[in-house]
Structure formats: C-alpha cells, structure tokens
Amino acid sequence: MSTGNDRPLRLLLIIISVLFILLMLVTPLVVILVEAFRSGLEAYTKAVTDPYALKALKLTGLATVAAVVLNTAFGLAAAWAITRFSFRGKGLLTTFIDIPFAVSPIIAGLVFILTFGRLSYLHPFLAAHELKVVFATPGIILATVFVTLPFVAREIIPVLEARGTDEEQAAALMGAGFLTIFRRITFPHIRWALLYSVILCAARAMGEFGAVSVVSGHLRGKTNTLPLHVEILYNEYQFTAAFAVSSVLVAAAIFILVARNIVEFTARKESDYVR
Amino acid sequence: MKKILALSLGLAAFIGVALAGSLQAAELEITNVSYDPTRELYDSYNKAFQKYWKGAKGQEVTIVQSHGGSGKQARAVIEGNEADVVTLALAYDITEIEKAGLIKPGWQKEFPSNSSPYTSTIVFLVRKGNPKALKDWGDLAKDGVGIITPNPKTSGGARWNYLAALAWADKQYKGDQKAVKDFITKVFKNVLVLDTGARGSTNTFVQNGQGDVLLAWENEAYLAIKEKPGEYEIITPSLSILAEPPVAIVDEVVAKRGTQELATEYLKYLYSDDGQRIAGKNYYRPSNPEIAKEFANVFDLKVNLVNIDDPLFGGWDKVQAEHFNDGGVFDQIYTPPAK
Numbered sequence: 001m002s003t004g005n006d007r008p009l010r011l012l013l014i015i016i017s018v019l020f021i022l023l024m025l026v027t028p029l030v031v032i033l034v035e036a037f038r039s040g041l042e043a044y045t046k047a048v049t050d051p052y053a054l055k056a057l058k059l060t061g062l063a064t065v066a067a068v069v070l071n072t073a074f075g076l077a078a079a080w081a082i083t084r085f086s087f088r089g090k091g092l093l094t095t096f097i098d099i100p101f102a103v104s105p106i107i108a109g110l111v112f113i114l115t116f117g118r119l120s121y122l123h124p125f126l127a128a129h130e131l132k133v134v135f136a137t138p139g140i141i142l143a144t145v146f147v148t149l150p151f152v153a154r155e156i157i158p159v160l161e162a163r164g165t166d167e168e169q170a171a172a173l174m175g176a177g178f179l180t181i182f183r184r185i186t187f188p189h190i191r192w193a194l195l196y197s198v199i200l201c202a203a204r205a206m207g208e209f210g211a212v213s214v215v216s217g218h219l220r221g222k223t224n225t226l227p228l229h230v231e232i233l234y235n236e237y238q239f240t241a242a243f244a245v246s247s248v249l250v251a252a253a254i255f256i257l258v259a260r261n262i263v264e265f266t267a268r269k270e271s272d273y274v275r
Numbered sequence: 276m277k278k279i280l281a282l283s284l285g286l287a288a289f290i291g292v293a294l295a296g297s298l299q300a301a302e303l304e305i306t307n308v309s310y311d312p313t314r315e316l317y318d319s320y321n322k323a324f325q326k327y328w329k330g331a332k333g334q335e336v337t338i339v340q341s342h343g344g345s346g347k348q349a350r351a352v353i354e355g356n357e358a359d360v361v362t363l364a365l366a367y368d369i370t371e372i373e374k375a376g377l378i379k380p381g382w383q384k385e386f387p388s389n390s391s392p393y394t395s396t397i398v399f400l401v402r403k404g405n406p407k408a409l410k411d412w413g414d415l416a417k418d419g420v421g422i423i424t425p426n427p428k429t430s431g432g433a434r435w436n437y438l439a440a441l442a443w444a445d446k447q448y449k450g451d452q453k454a455v456k457d458f459i460t461k462v463f464k465n466v467l468v469l470d471t472g473a474r475g476s477t478n479t480f481v482q483n484g485q486g487d488v489l490l491a492w493e494n495e496a497y498l499a500i501k502e503k504p505g506e507y508e509i510i511t512p513s514l515s516i517l518a519e520p521p522v523a524i525v526d527e528v529v530a531k532r533g534t535q536e537l538a539t540e541y542l543k544y545l546y547s548d549d550g551q552r553i554a555g556k557n558y559y560r561p562s563n564p565e566i567a568k569e570f571a572n573v574f575d576l577k578v579n580l581v582n583i584d585d586p587l588f589g590g591w592d593k594v595q596a597e598h599f600n601d602g603g604v605f606d607q608i609y610t611p612p613a614k
Binding site: 113116117118119123132134135217218219220221222232234235236237239 | 306308311314315339340341342343351353354355356357375474475478482498502
C-alpha cells in the first residue's frame, strides 16, 4: 500500500482526524473543566456535595449497577442460547436484542409511561399493590436497563460463535455437567469480552438522558439522575454548579475509558480475544 | 470465577439495601409539580413555608419540587407523576388534570383570586439599547426581527405570548380577522427557536445569544436582568395580557397519601402577607393589591391588560380548541423554519 507518493494523503488524513477530535471532543472537555472551576474550588466542592447532587449520584449509581447486573445475566443467557442451541425464532430473538439500539430513547421512555402509567391497563393492578414504576426509581432503572440491553449479548455472541462448540461437546462427552462446562471452558473464553461489554454498558447507563428524562417526572431528590441534575442546574442559572456536576460524569467516563484500554491491552496479551 | 460470583452477590446486596433505603421514607412530604420559571419563587417560598409549618405544628416537612413546561407537567401528572399540589402556568392545564379525574371540578373557586395567588404579564426582553427599536407588538412582524418564544403546544408562557399578540392585533385591526391572522403569521415567521419551556427560551436568548427579542413572562424577564445586569432592557408593550397562573390540590393524590391538610395549608400560605411578598420579590405580581403596592416601583401597575375571559377570547376551553389543539389556528399559521 505504501508507495511513496501517498504521503500527502496520509498527512491530510491525520490532520483531519486530529483537528476533528480536538474540535469535537477535547475542546468541550476543556470547557467543562474550566467552567467547573471558574468560581474556585470551594464552589466546586459545594456543587458536587450538595444533597440533591449526592442523591442524583446515588440514583445514577443504582441504575448503572442494576443495568450491568441484569444485562450481564440476560446477555450471557441469550448469547449462550443463540450460539449453542438451534430453536424456532432464534433469528427473531437476535433481531429483538438490537431494538434498543434502533429505537430513540424518548420513544422507549414513552412506551414505559404507556405501559405502567396511570392511564395504562396495568395501572389498577399496580395501584392495588401500591407499586410505583414510572415517575419513581423502578422506572429509572427500567429505562436504563432498556437502553443498555444489547451491550453484553452483542459482544459475547461473536466470540462464542468464533470458538465453535467442539471443546464443550468433548467435555460433555466426558461427563461434565453444565456448570463445569461453563466454568472451565466457556467462561475463560468470554471473560474479556464480558468485562469489555460491562464497561461499555456502565458508561452508557451513567450518561443516559432521553429515556430517563421521560419517565422521571423531574422530582428533585427522588427521580433525578446525574445527567438530569445537570440540566436542572443549567436551567436555574447555576452554570458553575452545572459544569461541576458534569465534570463528575466526565471523570467517570475517563475512568471507564482507561479501564477499557487496560482490559483491551491485557486481553490482547493474554488471550485470543481481539477486537 | 469465584471472585466474579462474590462480586455479583455483593452488587445484588447493594441494590437490595439501596431499594430498602428508598422504601422506608415515611416522613411528612408533599410534591409540588410546577411550571418552568417558578424555580426561584418556590425555592424561597418552600423555605419560608417549612419554617412556618415547624413553628405552627412543630413538624419538619419536605417539599419535592418538579419544574418543566406547563403542558408537559400536566401531562406527567395525568400519566401518574404523583403531585400533591400543582402550580401551573394557566388554568387550562389544571382543567386537563381535572378532566382526567384527579382534581374535583370547581378547583378554581377553592382559593381567592381564581386560585391565582400571583399574576404576571407578557413583556419583551431586548438587548441593551434596543438595537432593532422594538416598541410594540407591531414591530415584531417586521422583516429581519429574530424572535425567541417557547412552543405554545408545550409551554403555558408561550400560550400567553400568543394571546397577548392576538389581543393587540385584534384592537389594532379593529377585529378584521384576516388582518389579525396575517399579523400573527408574520410574527411566527420571525421565530428563530421554539423551546419546550419558558426557561429553555430564556437560556436560548440569554446564554446562547440568539434572536433580537424574547417574548417572556414579566418575572422571567426581570430575573434575566438580575442575572446579567446592564445587558438587557424590558419593553412593556401598549397592551398585554393578565396571566393568571393558578394553583390546585390534586385530590386523588392527597386522599391516597393523607396529605390534604398539609397541601391546603401549603397553598393557603401563598396568600399570606409573607407568601405574597415572596412572590413580589421574585417578580410575580402579588394578587393582594395592598402588597402589590409595595412593589409599585418594580411593576408598571397601570399597564393595559386584557383577561382570558375577555369576550375576545371567551375562556381557556374556547381558546385552546380554536388556537392550540391539533389543526387549530397555531398549526395553520406556523411552519417550522426550513433549514
């Protein structure tokens, strides 16, 4: 490919990429940090330790953990089922897993309102059992789980497919049970893919805005996640506080990116999982 | 493998504890679902009410606030966002909640002054020196004027904006319906950005520097001036509208939660001298004329205001059906700018 006179092209492509990244990613990040500390460290600390901010942080953490745990369990089960068994409707299941990627988060939120809201068919049952789904914590969790549903399954299916089933069949022939096979053969192959997908899932869950905004009802201190809290602060002329809280989300994102790179690096060194 | 199992068990336990923690909150609490520009008003009012309640009853009370476009907020209450009280931008949005069965009919007679403890009006916020020389509604239809207003479909303030323009045009063109419609069409052709709520529009105008004029609640305009002194001017048009943002108890919710007394006192206290002064300080016109006089140096109390029940409008039900429902006049005159 390298023929000597593609140097100008190479240079041009590199310049375009670097400039684009600088303009689109680095500058906004710098702006967030500058704005966050504009009124000094004291104002920053006050904004991020404000009781409403802490409650929002707690809710975002809860929704993220729930999304990761539920989607890991679901993703493993679905990936295993799809790659190891043949059954009617397999193609349909595979397609359905992708729906959250295709549907706008706003629509997802509205669907939950229509399913669990006061005007839904389920409402009399929910009200009779004093269950609140939308405009309460379960709704926030549900919306977050929905938008992050495909991550784990999507990451693990190709790995399992590439491995084939030979080793597992051999183990089964030798009398190993399901759990032994999963623990000793399948899991070691997918662990890096799994970790990688969990990291992506967590990143997406933390930042989710659209679907959560619809089901939240914006009850301060109750159904406000961190991204929603940023919007509220911005709307209340508390710009420094808005950027300070944003910087917490940015820090979490950077932490996740670093973790992702470590995972990728270690995985490449240690196993056959290559992205 | 064992580590992973232990880890997931730990996470599950954490979720369990967190959920249990959120369930045990059985303290005295009410939720106030309000519209967009009342954020600062209820921030200070809630503190005053908490102090008052502590003094009168010796109880700590938590007030959960929610803000957004008035129509959107009403929708959320109808869909199950449990508000003990609603304090919205206009009566129609509360009537919608009433129609959904959450509020008993007659709510607007439950508290004084049409259940509106404070009123406001619509003014123009322009950039310092008024570079486009915008003095009255007629100037908004001129070519090259960039207008910022929220969307009448989702925002209460935006509906007041629209109706104020309509009232002026009706007087100006002496009831010539075609001329009035042409005027409104021209005004909305000049709209650059339609946000969903009043505060979104203010941010578009103030923070993002878009447009020449913001059609705004009087209180919202004063607040913008307070935030950025010396950068803006308020223009009071020759005629505007008396905007009555009413309050109501959501009967279904207070019955379920047993918060009837607290919710009633919460809204009643808005009419106390203390509550009225807090409204005035946040640039809402107190409904008590005596207290309003204390703010005579802030508000132009003599401005010519028409009321929603004026024969021109005939009340919210008529106005909503004629202008703002799908296929109504607003849909006919407004086409989103082609970009």
